[in-house]
Amino acid sequence: MRDRKVYEDDEFIAFHDIKPDARVHLLVIPRTHFGTIKELKPEDLPMIRRMQDIGKRLLEQEGFSGENARFGFHRPPFNSIHHLHMHCLGLPFTPKRAERMFSKNGSRWFMPVEQLVEKMHTEQAP
Numbered sequence: 001m002r003d004r005k006v007y008e009d010d011e012f013i014a015f016h017d018i019k020p021d022a023r024v025h026l027l028v029i030p031r032t033h034f035g036t037i038k039e040l041k042p043e044d045l046p047m048i049r050r051m052q053d054i055g056k057r058l059l060e061q062e063g064f065s066g067e068n069a070r071f072g073f074h075r076p077p078f079n080s081i082h083h084l085h086m087h088c089l090g091l092p093f094t095p096k097r098a099e100r101m102f103s104k105n106g107s108r109w110f111m112p113v114e115q116l117v118e119k120m121h122t123e124q125a126p
């Protein structure tokens with residue numbers, strides 16, 4: 001993984017996906033273990049926002065932003081590994097069929113980070 005790593009600090013690590021589905025496909029992973037998005041609580045919202053900030057900055061360094069960037073998480077049970085990881089995709093998709101899996105509106109396999117943040121924020125409300 002050493003040659004695929006693009007970011008590291010005390011809380012997070014980011015690297016290129018071994019099987020990319022977009023021109024640039026990065027994963028941002030917290031060092032603290034969370035299995036899936038179902039394990040997150042409202043107090044984990046700052047961690048998710050930080051993951052998104054890291055992913056956005058990394059994609060911007062590669063020239064991707066706005067409509068050319070997508071961020072999100074697999075919905076259980078469609079996890080490839082049992083450790084929370086955010087997909088950061090610099091579009092276009094490669095292969096094109098990956099667009100269905102990583103839909104900007106979400107799918108049964110993928111939750112865009114904005115939807116997750118909204119869900120977590122709503123759960124935080126009294």
